[in-house]
Amino acid sequence: MKVIICGAGQVGFNIARYLSGEGADITVVDRNPELVQKISDSLDVKGMVGFASYPEVLEAAGARDADMLVAVTYADEVNMVACQVCHSIFGVPTKIARVRNQSYLDAVWSDLFSSDHMPIDHIISPELEVAKAIERRLQVPGAFDAIALADGKITLIGVRCTAETPILNTPLRQLTDLFPDLHIVIVGIQRDGKGFVPSPEDELREGDDVYFISDSRHLLRAMASFGHEGQAARRVVVVGGGNIGLNLARTVEEKHPHVNLKLIEVDKKRAETVARDLEKTVVIHGDALDNEILEEANVKAAETMIAVSNDDEVNILASLLAKQQGCQRAVTLVNKTSYGPLVGSLGIDAVVSPRAITVSTILQYVRRGKIRSVHSLADGFGEVIEAEALETSGLVGSPLREAKLPDGVLFGAIVRGDEVIIPRGDTVVRAKDRIVLFARANAVKKVEKLFSVRLEFF
Template sequence: MRVVICGAGQVGYNIARYLAAEDADITVVDRDPALVEKISDALDVKGVIGFASHPDVLEKAGVANADMLIAVTHADEVNMVACQIAHSIFDVPTKIARIRDQSYLNPMWSDLFSRENMPIDVIISPELEVAEAIERRLNIPGAFDVVPLAEGKISLIGIHCSDDTPIINTPLRQLTELFPKLHVRVVGISREGRGFVPTADDELRAGDDIYVVVDQEHLQRTMEVFGHSEKEARKVIIVGGGNIGFNLARRIEESHPHVHLKLIEVDKKQAERVARALERTVVIHGDALETEILEECNIDNAETIVAVSNDDEVNILSSLLAKRHGCRRATALINTGSYSSIISTLGIDTVVNPRSITVSRILQHVRRGRIRSVHTVADGLGEIIEAEALETSGLVGVPIREVKLPPGVIVGAILRGEEVIIPRGGTVIRAHDLVVIFSSTEAVKKVEKFFAVKLEFF
């Protein structure tokens, strides 16, 4: 696959990193020579310096022979023009663009991105994606990550294990014996900075971050088994009234009428705009790092603070101040990857990384075969893949224990019609089953082959 990526920032770099690891032919375009040099030195990709919206630059990048163009520069307009040129001049089959300004995404202008006007096949809006991801985590307190799968019938849940987790130091094979009716499977473990796919003999330890695939109907019981019985928050404070904070508040107003919501915004004009646009949210103009502002929000009575300003340090410090003043849980938006290793030790419950969310959405449209969705996990631990099994797939018709799955791959769940199946060694996958697989990053390419449409299928 030949892919041209416009933009060598964090998102562009991570997309290139994932695809280069799978032997894709990648060219990255950016006007900043330092970024192009950095990505060319670190990854097996070609770098081109120049404006991604200029036809001669795209031609130099080889877009005429590309299967896909992914435009993730910091400027919406550059991303849009790059897609237009890729279509009109070079006839690139698939064009993906990151669009951040909400004005472009207003439903009343939906025809703008039609094939007749500005042909963009997939639009990614990080702000909307992040707001949706945070809302899912608010719905399931105790989970640091929540990914819906299989039309909402299955979920991937990230759970932190502590000394209070009832099943630590217990071999995973005993979970089935202890809870025979619980439809859940542990598919990934992150321990002391190292991620791995567990075997039946592995045990959970205090400090582990684990990923489990669970039948949606068994979600509440699963959280209790792993030591989390927190109630959904009714009093929430949002720090930051930008696109993410505003969209999150609007989603909570629409879907959770029982939640009492307050929003803190340091910029007066932005606070006024947000206050006019929202209906039930109390908007407070002030600095979330000032104790007086937190006290005005009754922080000691709040259940959750969600810090989503455009400043990582503000998000971290306001979360820590809120917890010190009595707030029970804290969720912080963190863009800087170097902070990730220390966040859990500081006491912040949930970290949201917009970069990984955006990369996951884009990779979903890059994967081949009958793959419906892809989500990156723990910034490199692996990917959760949801795909349809075809008649020609090597997964179909034999017990899973006899399938030669690559190392680092585990079948987490199967959706057959309306039935959710947590597979065992003797489970047989049938044609047209929807299969949820957890794969280490190194094995993703091999997993794709299981779902490729082979010639004999036609």
């Protein structure tokens, strides 16, 4: 597969890292020579310095025979024009653009990106995706990640093991016997900064970050097995009234009307704009690092503080101050990758990475075959993939114990109609089953082949 990536920032770099590691032919275009040099030195990709929307630059990057364009520069307009040029002049089949400005995404202008106007196949809005990701986590107290799969029938959960986790120091193969109503499959463990796919003999330890797949109907029971039995938050304080904070507040008002929501915004004009846009949320103008403002927001009585301002340092410090005052849980947006490991040790409960969320969203459009959704875990550790089993797949018709799965692949769940099946060795996959599995990064291409229409794609 030949892919042109416009933009060598964090998102462009990580998309290039994923795809080049899988053997794709990647060309990255950016007008910043330093970023191009960095990506060329770090990855097996071709780097080009140039303005990503210029036809001659795209032609030099190989647009005439490219399979896909991923436009993730910092300028929405450059991303959109690059897609238009690649469609009108070069006929690139798939075009993905990151669009940040919410004005372009207003439903009033929904025809803008149609095939007759500006043909972009998939639009990624980081602000909307991050707001959705945080709203999902609000529904599962104790989880640092929560992703609905298979139309909500399955949930992927990320949770940290503490000293109170009841299933510590127990071989995973014994969990079914000890907890027969525990409908989960543990697919990945992060320990001391390293990730691995667990074997039946592995045990969970305090401090582990565990990813498991659960039947959504049994989610409360699954969380209780990790020592988290709290109800969804009813009192929430949001720091930051930017696009993420505003979209999050809108979503909470719409989907969780029982939640008492307060939003702190330091800029007066923006606070006034947000207050006009929201119906029930109490908007407070002030500095979230000011104890008086935190007291006005009554953070000591809040179950959750969500810090999503444009400043990482403000997010981190506001979260720590809120917890110091008595807030039960802090969810913190952090853009700088170097802060990630530090934040967890400070006592912040969940870190939100816009870069990681954007990369995950883009990957689901890059993957081939009957792959419905993709979620990247722990900065490249692996991917949770939801796919449809085809009649031509070698998985169909035989017990899973006989399936020749690549190393680093673990089945998490099978959805057959309305039935959720936790897979065992004697489980037989049928055509049209929706399968949720985990794959280490180096096994993803092999998983794609398992779910591809052979004559169409290979």
